[in-house]
Amino acid sequence: MFRTIVDHMRDLELFHQSLTAADEMAWETDLSPNLDCNEQLLDSKWAAFIAKESLKLSLYALVFLDFHIFKVCNLRPMISSIELGWELPHAATLWEASTSKAWLARLYQDGCGAVVSFDATTTKYAFQGSATKSLALATQSLLSGSPCPHLAAALAASPFAALCAAATVDALVQDFTRCYYQLPPSLSDPSLFHILTQAQNKNVAAALRAIADARTTALRGAAADADADGRGSSAAGLWGAVHLVVASVKASLCVPDDLLIGGIVDNGVAAGLATHAHLTLGSYFASRRSAMQQQQQQQQHLSGGSPSELDAAGSLGLLGELMPALGHVVEQSTADTVFDEGPWVAVVTIRLLITVWKTLRLVVEYVRRNMDSAGESSFDPAGVTLRAVTRTVEGYIRRLTPDHALDTMGNNGESQEMDLGYHERCILLLAGELCKRRPVWPVGPALATVFDEIMTAIV
Numbered sequence: 001m002f003r004t005i006v007d008h009m010r011d012l013e014l015f016h017q018s019l020t021a022a023d024e025m026a027w028e029t030d031l032s033p034n035l036d037c038n039e040q041l042l043d044s045k046w047a048a049f050i051a052k053e054s055l056k057l058s059l060y061a062l063v064f065l066d067f068h069i070f071k072v073c074n075l076r077p078m079i080s081s082i083e084l085g086w087e088l089p090h091a092a093t094l095w096e097a098s099t100s101k102a103w104l105a106r107l108y109q110d111g112c113g114a115v116v117s118f119d120a121t122t123t124k125y126a127f128q129g130s131a132t133k134s135l136a137l138a139t140q141s142l143l144s145g146s147p148c149p150h151l152a153a154a155l156a157a158s159p160f161a162a163l164c165a166a167a168t169v170d171a172l173v174q175d176f177t178r179c180y181y182q183l184p185p186s187l188s189d190p191s192l193f194h195i196l197t198q199a200q201n202k203n204v205a206a207a208l209r210a211i212a213d214a215r216t217t218a219l220r221g222a223a224a225d226a227d228a229d230g231r232g233s234s235a236a237g238l239w240g241a242v243h244l245v246v247a248s249v250k251a252s253l254c255v256p257d258d259l260l261i262g263g264i265v266d267n268g269v270a271a272g273l274a275t276h277a278h279l280t281l282g283s284y285f286a287s288r289r290s291a292m293q294q295q296q297q298q299q300q301h302l303s304g305g306s307p308s309e310l311d312a313a314g315s316l317g318l319l320g321e322l323m324p325a326l327g328h329v330v331e332q333s334t335a336d337t338v339f340d341e342g343p344w345v346a347v348v349t350i351r352l353l354i355t356v357w358k359t360l361r362l363v364v365e366y367v368r369r370n371m372d373s374a375g376e377s378s379f380d381p382a383g384v385t386l387r388a389v390t391r392t393v394e395g396y397i398r399r400l401t402p403d404h405a406l407d408t409m410g411n412n413g414e415s416q417e418m419d420l421g422y423h424e425r426c427i428l429l430l431a432g433e434l435c436k437r438r439p440v441w442p443v444g445p446a447l448a449t450v451f452d453e454i455m456t457a458i459v
Contacts, residue, residue: 002066006078014059016085021052028125031116033108036101046100053095056086060135060164067171068344072272072351074259081135081168088132089164090114091157092235113154127154139168142207155214156221159238162214166245169207173252176200178260201253208246215242237340240332244348247325251355254318270446273350277450280358281457315362316385322356323389329353330396330430333437343441350447353431360389360427364420371420386423393426400433421458428455 013019027048035042063084067077089095091112097103107116107125114127127133129150131141138155141147142165155162176196196204219239258279259265259272266272329349332338367383397404432451438444 003078006066009062014055015079015083017056017087018085020055027052029122031104031107031123031125033104036104039100042100042104046097046103049094049103053090057089057095057160059084059086060089060160063135064164064167065344067167068347069269071170071174072269072276072347073266074257074264074272077171081139081171084135087127087134088113088138088151088154088161089158091154092159093157111153112157113150113152135164135168138165139172139207142169142210143172143203145203145206147207147210152210152214152217155211156217159215159218159235159242162211162218163238163242163245166208166211166242166249169204169211170245170249170252173204173249174257174260177252177256196253204249204253208249211242212246215239215246237332237337237345240328241342241345241348243328244325244345244352247322248348248352248355250321251318251352251359254314255355255358269347270443273347273354273443273447274450276351277354277357277447277454280354280361281454315359315366316382318359319356319363319385319389322352322359323392325352326356327392327396329434330399333400333434335437338438339440341438341440343443346438346441346444349438350431350435350443353427353434357424357427357431360386361424364423368420390423390426393430397426397430397433400430400437424458425455428452428458 009015027045031045035045063077063079063081066079070077091106091109091114093106093109093112094103097106113129113132114125116123116125127150129148131137131148131151132154138151138161141151155165173196180196218235222235258276264275264279266275329352332341363382363386367380367386370380370382428451432448432455435444435448435451
């Protein structure tokens with residue numbers, strides 16, 4: 001059905017703004033500040049804006065959901081961001097205006113990437129700069145390392161535009177990863193988990209940094225407005241989703257997607273996430289390059305290097321990026337917030353939880369190998385980080401379930417310091433609790449059951 005809908009939209013040329021937007025939908029011209037004196041004309045302009053912006057937001061939402069649904073199942077999305085020939089969504093304040101006069105006043109506000117320009121005959125409201133003309137051009141500007149300042153202002157003014165830009169960068173990383181792992185292994189690869197080149201990593205990191213800066217700017221402005229009028233931000237949920245998607249992309253740069261590497265395709269969102277979780281228990285995602293990994297380990301061993309230390313260092317750095325996002329998920333797990341959460345936010349949240357567990361599992365394996373070979377060191381960075389992460393997770397569990405008694409002793413009476421499986425069980429317990437708090441969509445309870453089953457297998 002979804003393919004049929006997309007095909008019909010292509011036949012109708014709905015993905016091209018110049019072919020779709022009719023003359024009666026034009027509202028950008030003749031926007032004099034004195035227009036509020038002509039209430040009928042102002043109302044017609046406002047209605048035209050609502051009609052055109054509604055269509056634009058619907059198309060952007062379709063592209064966003066297309067990618068996120070198919071990514072979890074390891075399928076290629078049907079729609080490319082290059083195909084969407086619509087300019088970025090306008091500032092959220094315009095969409096949220098409750099009256100036509102309030103809408104007109106907000107058109108003249110600065111700092112949203114678009115302005116009302118005056119000439120000899122008329123006025124026109126339009127974006128500044130060419131980077132805002134489409135999602136593809138916006139992505140190119142973000143990847144350049146020096147994005148257009150008007151684009152940065154437009155993203156800060158529209159959380160949904162920032163969310164779509166982050167999803168487009170995520171899709172780009174996914175495509176690069178898919179193409180890379182369809183090629184045979186190369187001896188020049190620095191490690192098993194190498195995905196993009198250093199130049200590509202630099203460009204993606206620059207794009208994510210620009211999106212994160214736009215989020216910071218918007219939240220700072222929202223906090224100032226809240227102090228002024230005593231109301232909270234209505235876009236907090238969208239900005240939270242932007243934060244989660246950015247963290248997810250950062251993780252994708254370091255840890256490959258298990259379903260993609262294994263060549264597994266699922267037919268449902270819950271099934272894809274469950275398979276992703278179960279693959280984390282094993283090393284199937286590395287099986288296609290196991291021979292290459294052994295060669296690299298032998299070469300590094302002869303040269304005095306330690307691949308396990310490199311993997312542990314990368315995992316510690318990734319944990320440093322993911323733990324703030326995990327804290328945000330816990331903060332946004334109240335009953336009111338969860339019921340307002342979209343299904344795609346729940347999917348991104350669960351993928352983030354699996355990535356945190358996978359990264360923690362790599363650190364646990366490194367600490368276990370060190371304990372077996374040379375005994376435990378009090379100053380081992382991996383061990384210190386592992387204990388700090390577990391203490392933070394324990395605090396989150398007590399916050400969510402005050403009556404829950406944590407397992408203070410490991411298997412066979414071992415203490416937490418010696419029972420390394422306790423660290424994994426803690427993060428799985430937290431993941432299961434966060435999923436149980438999202439019963440609105442079936443994916444939450446389904447993955448809670450999966451996490452509970454896996455937790456019993458951790459020793």
